Amino acid sequence: MTSRELASLQQRWAAYQELPELTEHWYWRPGWRAGRQFYTWHLTFEHQPELHNLTTQLQSQLAMPGLDLVPLDGLHLTMQGLGFTDEVSDDDINAIVAEARRRCAGMPPLELSLGPVDPDAEGIGLLVRPWDRVEALRATIRSAIATVWASAPEPADNFRPHVTLAYSGAPVPTEPIRAQLAKLRHLPVAQVRISEVPLIALRREGRTYRWATVATVRLGE
Template sequence: MTSRELASLQRRWAAYQDLPELTEHWYWRPGWRDGREFYTWHLTFEHQPDLHDLTTQLQRQLALPGLDLVPLDGLHLTMQGLGFTDEVTDDDVAAIVAEAQRRCADMPPLELSLGPVDPDAEGIGLLVRPWDRVEALRATIRGAIATVWTSVPEPADGFRPHVTLAYSGAPVPTEPIRAQLAELRHLPVAPVRISEVPLIALRREDRIYRWTTVAVVRLGG
């Protein structure tokens, strides 16, 4: 683990020790509403048995008041937003996807590890490492967007790769959750191999994120 990743993990864990209660995750962000969809690039984990086994093991211990567990088919790593589906044209989507595929064709698949647990006020995630590979992929996607649009949505800085296992669903005390997490921090990590990056239309359904895959960009052609 690099010093940057370790420093983040330790800093966030220390902050969680002083957190009195959870912050509910499910408030509406600007522009979002029931039924509205958002184009975004995510890494998804449909065929990752090691990750699914780790997630199942952890979630058995995290079925606690205030936590909304993420289903296995809802696991994702948020990469780069594009815009609401009612504001982005089909032509722009096609052009951005084509440019992203051209730029990603020479990038090798990502070999990542997920874990240990990494909590904050709005949820419990898994640390993703190494960060630099995910950051390089995100920068490549942002570069593809910049060839079509003069302005790329979302800041380039402040990105922290993570995969959420449980979202905070109510402002409950954190002490019981902290005690449980202390027992789970030393489980073996899960290796994953990512060979494609989907562009999805994301929506919220009853405190779960769901999506439809719009296009798929493959790494290494």
């Protein structure tokens, strides 16, 4: 674990000890509404049995009031948004995907470790490491977008790779959750290998995120 990752994990855990209650995650962000979809690049984890086993083990201990558990087929790592599907043209999508495929072809697949648990006010996630590999992939996707548009949307800075296991569903006290997490912080991490990056159309269905894959960019082709 690099010094950046360790410092983040320690700082966030210390802050969580001082957090009196959760912040509900499910408020509507600007532009979002029921039924509206958003184009975004995510890493998804459909065929990762080691991660699924760890998630199942952790979630069996986190079925607690105030936490909405993420289904295994909803696990994701948010990478880079594009825009709402009713505002981005098919021509732009096709051009961005083609450029992303060209630029990512020379990048090797990602070998990542997920864990330990890494909570904050809006959810409980898994630390992802190494950050620099994910950051490099995100920078490549942003550069592909910037060849079609004047610049990539969303800030380049303050990106923290993570995979959420449970979202905060109500402003409940954190004390019992903290006590449970303290028992789970030293479980073995999960290893994953990522060889493709999907562009998805993301939507909210109740208290979970769902999506349809629009295009896929393979790494190392």
